[in-house]
Amino acid sequence: MTTELATPGEESAATSTILTIADAGEALRSGTTTSVELTTAMLEKATALNPALGAYVEITSDLALEQAAAADAAFAAGSDAGPLQGIPLAIKDIIKVAGVPTTANSRILDPAWGGDADAPVVARLRAAGSVFIGKSTTSEFALGMPDADKGFPVPHNPWDVTRTPAGSSSGTGVATAAGLAFGGLGTDTGGSVRGPATVNGHSGLKVTFGRVPKAGVVPLGYSLDSIGPMARSAYDCALLLQVMAGYDAADPNAADVPVPSYTAGLDGSVDGIKIGLPIPYFFDHDQLDPEVRDGVLSAVQALVGLGATSTEMELAHADKAQHANALILVGEAYAYHRNNMVERWTTYGKYTRPGLVRGMFYTAADYVQANRFRVLWCEQVAKALETYDVLITPSAPTTAQVAADMNPSQRLLQPSYTGQWNLSGLPAICIPTGFSSEGLPLSMQIIGKPFAEATVLKIADAYQRITDHHLQVPPVDALITTAA
Amino acid sequence: MSDTTTESTDYDPELVVTAMLAAARLTVSDEEKAQMIKDFPVMRASADELYLPELEFYEPAPKFNPAAYYPA
Numbered sequence: 001m002t003t004e005l006a007t008p009g010e011e012s013a014a015t016s017t018i019l020t021i022a023d024a025g026e027a028l029r030s031g032t033t034t035s036v037e038l039t040t041a042m043l044e045k046a047t048a049l050n051p052a053l054g055a056y057v058e059i060t061s062d063l064a065l066e067q068a069a070a071a072d073a074a075f076a077a078g079s080d081a082g083p084l085q086g087i088p089l090a091i092k093d094i095i096k097v098a099g100v101p102t103t104a105n106s107r108i109l110d111p112a113w114g115g116d117a118d119a120p121v122v123a124r125l126r127a128a129g130s131v132f133i134g135k136s137t138t139s140e141f142a143l144g145m146p147d148a149d150k151g152f153p154v155p156h157n158p159w160d161v162t163r164t165p166a167g168s169s170s171g172t173g174v175a176t177a178a179g180l181a182f183g184g185l186g187t188d189t190g191g192s193v194r195g196p197a198t199v200n201g202h203s204g205l206k207v208t209f210g211r212v213p214k215a216g217v218v219p220l221g222y223s224l225d226s227i228g229p230m231a232r233s234a235y236d237c238a239l240l241l242q243v244m245a246g247y248d249a250a251d252p253n254a255a256d257v258p259v260p261s262y263t264a265g266l267d268g269s270v271d272g273i274k275i276g277l278p279i280p281y282f283f284d285h286d287q288l289d290p291e292v293r294d295g296v297l298s299a300v301q302a303l304v305g306l307g308a309t310s311t312e313m314e315l316a317h318a319d320k321a322q323h324a325n326a327l328i329l330v331g332e333a334y335a336y337h338r339n340n341m342v343e344r345w346t347t348y349g350k351y352t353r354p355g356l357v358r359g360m361f362y363t364a365a366d367y368v369q370a371n372r373f374r375v376l377w378c379e380q381v382a383k384a385l386e387t388y389d390v391l392i393t394p395s396a397p398t399t400a401q402v403a404a405d406m407n408p409s410q411r412l413l414q415p416s417y418t419g420q421w422n423l424s425g426l427p428a429i430c431i432p433t434g435f436s437s438e439g440l441p442l443s444m445q446i447i448g449k450p451f452a453e454a455t456v457l458k459i460a461d462a463y464q465r466i467t468d469h470h471l472q473v474p475p476v477d478a479l480i481t482t483a484a
Numbered sequence: 485m486s487d488t489t490t491e492s493t494d495y496d497p498e499l500v501v502t503a504m505l506a507a508a509r510l511t512v513s514d515e516e517k518a519q520m521i522k523d524f525p526v527m528r529a530s531a532d533e534l535y536l537p538e539l540e541f542y543e544p545a546p547k548f549n550p551a552a553y554y555p556a
Binding site for chain 1: 501504508509510511512516519520522523524526527528530531533534535536538539542543544545546549550551553554
């Protein structure tokens with residue numbers, strides 16, 4: 001890409017204070033700014049910060065400026081394709097964008113994977129007038145951990161670059177938090193949208209299985225994968241999902257279920273909403289950081305103050321549900337990768353191999369049994385959701401961990417609060433609840449019934465109308481100086 | 485790397501891991517194999533715990549539809 005960009009630091013006041021898709025949309029329609037201005041500012045920032053933050057595998061400057069100019073021309077001609085027109089977004093690099101290589105952050109994948117057509121979800125964003133800033137970094141094949149040995153950018157948490165930005169949708173998470181995009185696409189098989197949203201301090205929605213067609217996405221776990229919106233606010237996630245959702249026959253698991261308005265109910269009201277708080281495992285685990293727990297409980301109290309009710313309850317086997325999700329995930333992933341694992345073991349990253357190989361160590365009976373357990377878990381959660389509109393849990397047991405301390409084996413022993421909802425196929429959004437004593441984002445997770453994305457978005461939006469945690473911006477200016 | 489071996493087993497994880505890697509035709513480094521031997525009992529335990537007695541009459545969900553568990 002050869003586009004000449006302005007020097008970092010020349011970003012106009014008009015563009016630098018715009019944090020959300022909703023605000024950017026207003027600015028575009030009021031004439032306060034243009035898509036080219038917004039896009040140029042974000043390209044400058046992304047280019048300057050990528051050496052320090054590793055948000056993008058490829059910054060698609062030419063494509064972005066071409067799309068931005070088209071959006072501005074459309075506005076000028078009186079043509080408005082909706083809230084995403086002219087909005088710069090990041091696309092996780094396991095999702096096909098026409099004319100741009102797909103790497104999955106791996107030397108295994110042919111960059112021409114997926115042919116030259118957009119994934120259906122990308123085609124929808126493109127038709128809505130979005131601007132693609134670049135392909136954002138992912139853990140290798142959405143599974144491993146960042147591995148500098150393979151030559152791909154290593155993502156860093158913008159709140160503290162020694163901390164993990166989580167995965168696997170690391171780049172979209174970092175870009176959203178640091179202002180290198182207004183949001184974008186992630187994928188979630190065990191928490192890969194919600195993890196980055198959690199530790200980078202923004203919002204991320206894992207959708208109901210089948211809600212967004214996943215054709216054109218490199219698979220990880222066939223029966224668990226989903227594509228979800230990531231953005232600073234729940235309202236922005238709703239704007240993104242409105243375009244992303246809907247049936248497409250290219251995905252055999254796509255659900256032919258009507259798409260409601262995701263913004264119509266975002267009015268700040270949660271009156272009468274019944275919240276279940278599953279205490280065992282999710283709130284009383286000995287590895288749960290008390291600051292995380294207290295942040296969630298304070299947020300729940302705030303929702304109660306708005307008219308919701310909350311009740312402590314139990315969901316048995318939550319730990320087993322996490323294990324079952326992990327087992328199914330690696331089993332399905334190993335089936336996809338088996339031949340390459342045999343023939344090209346060391347071409348995979350050193351942190352990817354130990355995760356994928358677990359799919360070989362489990363037996364066929366284990367996979368079937370995990371899917372028998374899955375039915376029990378779904379029935380149990382469905383029973384609970386006859387009583388409660390949503391469940392709320394911490395998003396993760398801890399704040400962002402020190403990246404150098406992490407390893408794949410450690411994960412086997414840690415509790416996790418996200419995979420249970422991939423196992424049950426339910427929508428779940430993670431949103432910020434404040435900051436820890438170390439200045440790291442805290443987060444809660446709101447889980448809803450199948451295809452009730454509008455409900456979890458409504459509750460998340462109501463909380464964000466009375467708080468500003470999601471609008472906090474990490475101190476990345478110093479990193480620009482360092483990078484320059 | 486942390487030591488993840490906390491499970492006591494009535495089998496030799498090294499024998500099992502060695503045999504399974506051979507059957508899968510995977511050639512791994514000594515360091516990787518050592519870590520797999522440490523991890524295997526933890527993995528095995530997490531799978532074994534899913535064989536719950538109350539699942540006797542449950543069929544698996546090979547074709548998954550989350551809405552199927554909810555009345556219209």
